Amino acid sequence: MLTTKPRGTNDIIPGEVEKWQYIEDVIRDVCRIYGYREIRTPVFEHTELFKRGVGETTDIVEKEMYTFKDRGDRSITLRPEGTASVVRAYLENNLHAGPQPVKLYYIGPMFRYDRPQAGRYRQFHQFGVEVLGAHSAGIDAEVMAMAMEVYRRLGLKDLELHINSLGCPECRPKFRSSLQEFFRPRLEEFCPTCQDRFERNPLRILDCKNKKCRQLAAGAPAILDCLCDRCAAFFEEVKRHLEELGIDYIVDKNLVRGLDYYTHTAFEVMAKGIGAQSSVGGGGRYNGLVEACGGKDTPGIGYALGLERILLAMEQQGVEFPPPWRPDVFVVTASPQAEYAAFKLLAELRNLGYRADKDYNGRSLKAQMKYAGKLNARYTVIIGENELENGTAVVKDMITGEQREITREKIPEIIGR
């Protein structure tokens, strides 16, 4: 127990963490270019926020939240996703009082009590963006374009962008009831889950993975056929914007986001070959959410991707990562008397900005060289009794094996930069 991490969590250790840093760097670059600014919210919130913001009927709220009472008897929940917190922060910090829209992004850990499997963990990491205070097809397309740009820069290929429209509070209820009419005659034949969904959330029956349900739902009315004129026009505009950018998409009428807050655009990005959990990101418009959280009627759209899944996909596709860390210089002592001189030289090299290191385990010269080789040091600088007397050092190129004795001030001339 003492040496075992909690189920579904992961250590990201040196060698691995560099990949994460690389991905995060790419993400932050894209955010800068697109005008999104970072927001950091607490990893835990009042439970009520997620119940409201994510939806009482969702699996997340019903069975996946890490909820506990703190010492003040408040119900606290580790965030299962990012949108609710961002909306809360938008309201609490009066970001709606500034210029609109507000374009935000976040990167950080999320928590869901789920059974772990490939690409799914109890603590996982998401990058997400939220745009509050804008309702236009252009911004919807921008969010999707930005997501695709992140994937592109990371070198991911063969991704599919699925899009759909969920309508608005005007046309959704009509669609909902026509769906129910369609399902009602053969309701008993659906899986228990879908029967349960029938009243609470008939839209979700559309993306049930159960074969039988899929067959039964085959001829179901499509939301796209039930959209009101304004919603239909908006969806066309979104598609037109994507086309202008040359972004391929697949209209997927079975793509749904279950909650009432979700409106209009919904999208999801799929990757093959990373296991059953093939979604590497998804998002959509939520024009009802801010109001549901106690604010004024404010349009919003967001998107999130899972860093673990991105990493899986990158590794599966054989994407090259930047080379790992290595010292520029490794300072070696050829005699115990040289210890202080070596220690001081090390400090000087670091002051000059070199990635420099030395041995601290009292190793022999040979072992120090071996160690430097293991660390993949570019150069070694050796100081022994001779060099102490002469005020010099031996600089050795660890790739060519060449070495020469020079005065210590000239070391930068040899090793460059």
Added chain:
RNA sequence: GUGGAUAUAGCUCAGUUGGUCAGAGCGCCAGAUUGUGGCUCUGGAGGCCGUGGGUUCGAGUCCCAUUAUCCACCCCA
């Protein structure tokens, strides 16, 4: 929450139908005549064979439970 598979040194794994079965490779540490890495050779450290019961004269090797991991369902990132 449901189902399947797996659990032997830091890592990847061997261990036959229960009776020297506690091993190999890699990694780690140290040497190969006294100031030098990457190749080679030699040696060393390191395992309560996931944990707890049971069967047996005797169990990594069979049975049960438990925990963890992996994969899938559900759902999602």
